[in-house]
Amino acid sequence: MAGVQVSNVSRSFGAHKALDNVSIDFADGGFYALLGPSGSGKTTLLRQIAGFDFPDSGRIAIGGESVERVPVEKRRIGMVFQNYALFPNMSVADNVAFGLSVRGEAKAVIATEVQRALDLVQLGKLGGRRPHQLSGGQRQRVALARAIVTKPRVLLLDEPLGALDKALRVDMQIELKRIQREIGITTIFVTHDQEEALTMSDRIGILRDGRLVQEGPPEEIYDRPKSEFAATFLGDANIFRGDTTGDGIRLADGTAIAAGAGAKLAAGAKASCAVRPERIRIARDAGTSDGSANMLKGQVSKRIFAGNNSTYFVERGGQTLKVIVQNTGKERLAEGQDVVLRWSPESTVLIVAG
């Protein structure tokens, strides 16, 4: 097992820059999600790490060894594909055995290792089946067993849960995490599903247009996004734009918003503030002010009830703000109601505009 270092990797296809000077350090044994919209370069980066494609410039190291010109079959990686890519002409056991068999392992060794891998993914009894006789979730497990049976240095997953339905996907998330912990393998996981990235990974890298926008633990990215893109792509955010005052911004209408976190900017520059919808308190009237709180007045234009919570859409100065309120059984605000919104500066992140 080993960590992966990607340093200044660029890759273009014609005029299209698929990867633009990307550097990420994947720690040994970590579970890393590469998150981004389609066309952001996350799959291209995964294929560079796998060795299906080589970078135009930059360095890729696995376990400290430079591999950017080593073809995939010599990199000792394990990969799970979006559509599983199980060999249809082989049984489940033969699929799992493939990697050991092409390395020329002894038959007895192969049989033991295959059984161990199938047991690990809880398919110990299905070795004799053909891939087309399995359900989607079972195929997923076979693909995983096949990828880890060769004891690869890194496990690469390309949207592995994308083809499963919601309930199965949650099961597989837990299962995948358990197996990853059990064998302690460095795992890099490509997804466009922010929830999946948040719940499964130790660290997340957000990509956009071939560039790494931000990377860090899920909590850090969620609580301290460094750009409007990161704030809105990972979770929901209300974005206010204005001029910096040093510790916050002033909106065009003169309202000040205090920010307790984020970039340190010279006063007067253009900047934005991001606030998560669940951090805002909504009330019928101003009540007693707690002094430091940010406060805005608006009008509820819409309410969406989702059982455990409600989302209020509040119109304020030509902007629609989103507020999520837990269902505590107390009074619910009607559409058209004038309201007061309050939140603390600690819940407000100052970010560079753009």
Place this chain on the structure above:
Amino acid sequence: MMATTRILEGLGRFYIGLLLAFLYLPIIIMALMSFNVSPFYQLPFEWTTEWYASLWQNDQLIAATWNSVEIAVITTIICVVLGSAASLALYRYEFRGKKFLQALLFPPIAIPWLITGTAMLIFFFGVGIGRGLHAILLGHVALALPYVIVVVSARLQTFAPELEEAARSLGANQWQVTRRVTLPWIMPGVIAGGLFAFAVSFDQFVVSYFLATPGQTTLPVEIYAAIRKGFTPEINAVSTIIIVVSMALMLLTARFFKFGGEK
């Protein structure tokens, strides 16, 4: 409504019956006549195996049959190997002139054999290859190769490229990927292409006729020559044997390779 459906159904059955009759009746009659005493198709039918016995004595016809079988088998082997390799190359690699090469596959199938045969005769004569069994083999390979490439390429279109990537990620080299993942997938196409190649060669009359020398010919050319000299029921006998053998081959292949029923 019910009545029209019934009429349409009846018409359909009649059409299929007619189709099968035109396809198979002549063959069945020929096979029966190979066991009839009269050499002039006279009835009543009297059983004999005399024509098979005399076929056994007809060295020329037997030699031509073996020539045909040998040429067809060698043509099939060469075409399957070259054609599968060419299909894989066209599938895997992008190179200058690929589209042009692919387009060049179809004219040989469309150009009348009479013209191809004439062209081959003139060309082979010009470059010193001349005529004979070797020239026939060369001609057959050239005729049958496009069929194999077209059939195998069609099969490859249904292949998922991630399968090769998955195999490589597991440490398989190019040869292991091809042998253990790609070839098993395209095998039905290879078999079908091989059958095409065999049929194109074994049935080939026109090109063989141009390239054969009087002493060394193939079965279709020999049959044609024999009919011109005067028809004998031995022709019925040898044809019946060939039909039985080739139908058995086809049925066996269909049985083992489940054409149409792929999972």
